[in-house]
Amino acid sequence: MTLLALLGLFTALVTFGLSLAVYRFALRFKLYPAIRERDVHTRPTPRLGGVAMFLGVLIAFGAAWLFSAHFSLLSIVFNDPKPILGILGGSLLIVVIGVIDDLVDLDWMTKLAGQFVAAGLVAWSGVQILSLPLGGLTVWSPLTSVIITVIVVVLTMNAINFIDGLDGLVVGVAIIANCVFLVYTYSITVRTSPLNYFSLASVITAILIGACVGFLPLNWHPARMFMGDAGALLVGLLMAASAVTVTGQFDPSTLQHVVGRTHLVSAFLPIVLPLAVLIVPFLDFGLAVIRRVNAGRSPMAADRKHLHHRLLDMGHSHFHAVLIFYAWTAVASIGMLLFSFAPVVPVWAAIVFVVVGLLACTAVTLAPLGRRRAVMAAESHIAEPTIRAADASAEAPVAHKEAS
Template identity: 40%
Template sequence: MREYLLVALTAAVVTFLLVGLVRALAFRIGAVAYPRQRDVHVKPMPRMGGLAMYGGVIGGMLLAHQLPVLRSAFDFSDDPYAVMIGGGVIVLVGVLDDRFELDSLTKLAGQVTSAGILVLFGLQWLVFWVPWGDDGAGTGSVLALDQNQGALLSVLLAVTMVNAMNFVDGLDGLAAGIGLIAAIATCAFSIGLLADNGGEVGAYPPALIAATLAGACLGFLPHNFNPARIFMGDSGSMLIGLMLAAATTSASGKINYSSLDATDLLGLLSPLVVVAAVLFVPMLDLLMAVVRRTRRGESPFSADKMHLHHRLLEIGHSQRRAVLLIYLWAGVLAFGAVALTLFDDAVVLWCLAIGLLLALLVSAIPRLREPRRG
């Protein structure tokens, strides 16, 4: 735990210190976001914050490579190398987009390339539990994927996560905060796997990937929370999505299914549950945007002003309160799912229900006040 905290803190400090340099570079080369009709900022804002975040990730990884325990994550797995190389490619694509505004197909090609690099290094889904079939004990079966199936599923998941985080990046501090919450939840889940597997070395990489991402998001957030001084741009949001996909994919192969039975449904489905909960908010936003735009006969990648955060602003929430509300929703769902896989189900379900009810009531406060005003 001490080494994970040290790595996360190092990533945060490096990111925080690099932001000033990246901000000056963005102004110098013209990577600046000028206000548009769908935007909520009112003055030109430098982008490319993802470059500083990537520097923080590299700093955390380099430190981990020198630590006595976490060094094993590099000796017994190529997952950290895959993240550094694939992350570098997607940050490069994002930087080019922040400066030149690439078309959607070019960005998609870059996303697929980055996800393909993860697969080439062996970071892909290979097995997961399904409720059908029978392994002889009536407990369902473990579905094993061949290399092609696993590669396709892993690339599809990574590209979906990348675009989900890209879509949700619309308010100051929103993507960085969701990335921080999701990374901490994924790290906690991965450390839980360590405990379940008796500290097996193979479970180190997902926790390390999540810890460095959490540190990078934490270091960037002070510069990006409202009022922001810099945007992370596509270079940052796509990096967050790719690293979350890498961490959850890496963790999925570390589940010891032989120690679980059919009564422990949450344990058997834990990789899928955590992935779904961690990215529920951005995935919901992505799905609604695709449906909304295709029904209008537009491209799914065309921009509009009807995302979840825009709707919260419309019903009367301020920018800061809208961001904090989405943090609340993301935190309740992500940490609730992780807790379900680690603690007593009944207690966690009650706490999760209370948390969701609280989040719903706080979100609806402006609507509840309207009759009184009338």
């Protein structure tokens, strides 16, 4: 865990330096698009943060590969370089597409085609969903495994990209979700492979956390630079890749035996936990697709009705809306993580944490509605005497005329 933490810290420092360099480069050559109608920010801002994040990830993988020559346990991750090369190749492709889209605004069909190609590179390299704990161990045929993996990667990339609308939102959600996922992958690796604590999923997650932490100072409100489609799609691809490697890494029967046969939920965690940490992005993505299809529009057409837009319309400030997203992500991901530590953490404790957390998040989310009702009620009480006085003054001349 110390080596993973150092790898994440190294990635953060490198990404922060690269972010400053890219930011100055973008300002010098005026590489920032015009403000769109759906945008929340009010001044032109560079969207090349994804470039700095990708370069940080690339350098971090290179450094990890060099260090693997001195750490035998880490070298196991790099014995087969094909999956890493596939992930980096897909990342490069998606970053290039994202940068072009941020600068010249590609049509959605071109972007979607590029996403499928990038996801195909990841699946082709061997990062695939090989098994699922559904009624025992289910092994897919090679073609089915590739198809499902590609769909999962594309859906995850778009889900992350859809919530990229507020300063610091995606990087913060990614940091929280991946920290939880890193603890899970590390703990499961320790319990299933006591002679080797490293896995490809842990390395990917640690590097991604570092890249997000390094970029966050420039992306915090008010943001000096956005990650753009390149960064959001990159984050989604790496999160999907790490989750897919975990899904196929462990035999569900072995995992269930390790975590305890009485806690069946734990055997499903390789599938459930990635969904839990991404519950908010997937919810926003699903609602957006349904909304646009019902309106007769393309499911990829942009609009200003995402969940973060609705929070702003409810009366939340920019800062509060971002914190609400953080809170929902933390409750869902940490709550699900607690189940993996059974019986050390009682199941009832995990349930209580989730229930209390969800109630608190709901109350905070809906708080502006209560304040709005109170303000409207107060305004109605103030306006009612004014209306009565106006009516009385309007009737007085009429009465005087009739008397005369």
